[in-house]
Amino acid sequence: MQKKGDWYISSCLELDISSQGKTIEEAVSNLKEAVELYIEIEGIDLPVKRPFLTKFKVKGKKTEDKKTEDKKTEDKKTENKKPK
Numbered sequence: 443m444q445k446k447g448d449w450y451i452s453s454c455l456e457l458d459i460s461s462q463g464k465t466i467e468e469a470v471s472n473l474k475e476a477v478e479l480y481i482e483i484e485g486i487d488l489p490v491k492r493p494f495l496t497k498f499k500v501k502g503k504k505t506e507d508k509k510t511e512d513k514k515t516e517d518k519k520t521e522n523k524k525p526k
Contacts, residue, residue, distance in 0.1 A: 443469065
């Protein structure tokens with residue numbers, strides 16, 4: 443999915459089909475319709491493929507808000523360790 447100006451562009455890379463919409467939902471719906479029409483017109487039998495999903499973490503630079511939050515957490519830990 444890409445955003446170009448006011449439009450969202452959706453693509454089916456396997457079939458080289460694209461569509462667009464003013465919202466993400468509209469772009470996806472329009473692409474679904476375009477793919478269904480293509481398959482119907484071409485008489486294509488598509489094999490059922492299972493989606494491959496995976497999780498991964500991305501490390502990045504901490505923002506100032508996150509640094510402040512981490513500092514407050516560290517300060518609380520230090521306060522809890524002080525003898526009363």
